Amino acid sequence: MYSHGLNDEGILECLFADIPSDPDSQIDTSSDSESDVLAEDSDLDLRMKTPFLSQIISESESKDHFDNDGDDSLSTNDDLPLSSIANFSWTMDVSAMNFAGNFSEEAGVRGKLKNDSEEHLVFQSNLYTTQKGGIFRPLSKAELKVFLAINILMGIKKPCSYRDCWSSHKELRDEYISSLIWVKRFSWILTHVHINNNAVMPSRESRNYDKLYKIHPLINQILINFKEFYAPTKEQAIDECMVKFKGRIAFKQYMPQKPIKRGYKIWITADKLGYICGFQIYTGKVEGIVEKALGERIVRDMCKGLEGKGYHIYFDNFFTSVSLLQKLKDDGLFACGTIRSHRKGLPTLKTDK
Known part of the structure; x- marks a missing residue:
């Protein structure tokens, strides 16, 4: 047979x-x-x-x-x-559900980038220099563009020190970079470029203290641009990523099981083409208190603005819970994820034996 x-x-x-x-x-x-x-x-x-x-x-x-x-x-x-x-599927409760939903978005680029962030950086940098006192030549928008472009180029060529690009030794000197700006001016911009106003920054003892205060305007503008100028695909995944960093900072994470063991932990949502639709930088415990239902909160935050549009969201067992899946379903979102057997709200399952 x-x-x-x-x-x-x-x-x-x-x-x-x-x-x-x-x-x-x-x-x-x-x-x-x-x-x-x-x-x-x-x-x-x-x-x-x-x-x-x-x-x-x-x-x-x-x-x-x-x-x-x-x-x-x-x-x-x-x-x-x-x-x-x-290969049969479990169809008792889901046969009547329309997994296609009412998704009608068209993925792809849908706008043109603006230059408002450059104006903000120039203003905040000059404000910071004024607060320090002394005589200085204000930073211009053209100089800022050159400064940012050189930083990107140095990330590609990776000199031992940025000053080597202006070295008198021809073996180290970069003729292109050294022709764009003087080394003293580059160093001045490097130490004075600023993103947020230090004068109104909450103190460490304040309940409104924010570990990311100095870069929050930049983060917010990046997130706006991500969502405004690109429409993601229907399938999106939420996960964590590590950005390597070995310096001293309050919210540096150590994860021995990850390929990158030390650095910043960032929650990221991306579509099936790899485009980052949104992110959150994890800054650790708030007032020494461990946040409950952290995974559920992250997914809900990442899915803001997607409600009722029929997106398909995928994540791993760190995020998955019965309550989260129910809330996403109520919001008009389909979700799929692995789950830990001891997670609250699960029915009693038979063992593999």
Whole structure:
């Protein structure tokens, strides 16, 4: 029986081994014996108990399992494949759900970048220098563009020290970079470029203290640009990533199981093309208190603005919980994720044994 495939009886024997069957009953198209009637009644009873199996059998019965000569040899072209049983889906509660949803967004670029951030950086840098006191030449927008471009280029060429690009030794000197700006001016911008106003920064003792205060305007503008100038695909994934950093900072994380063990932890949502749709920098405990339902809160934050649009969200077992999936469903979002067996809200599941 297994050399050619599984017929209807083979399916019943494999899936319902604990149900006694008549070993003498055979499928025979040329007779209507009592054993055939009993076999058909047994099959009907099983179909009533198992709707999925009934569907498989009804499809298989429409095929001819015998050769034209009338013998009992099975036809290899008409056998029911085992994959039709192994790959079935759980359809009791989800059959009526429309997984396509009402998604109608078109993924892709949909705008043109603006230069408002450059104006902000120039203003805050000059404000910071004024607060320090002394005579200085104000930073201009053109100089800021050159400064940012050189930093990007240095990230590609990676000199031992940025001052090497202006070195008097031709082996170290970079003629292109050194021709754009003087080294003293570059150093001045490097130490005075600023993003937020220090004069109104909350103190460490304040409840409004923010570890990311000095770069928050830049983070907010980046997130706005991510969402304004690109429409993501329907499928999106939420996960954590590590940015390598070995310096001293209050919210540096140590994760020995990760390829990058020390650095910044950032929660990220990205579409199937790899485009980052949103992110949050994790700054650790708030006032020494461990946040409860952290994974659920992260997913809800990342999904703001997607409600009711039929997006498909994927995540791992750190985030998945029954309450989260229910809330996402109420928000018109479909979600999928692995789950930890001890997570609250799960029904009692049978062990693998």
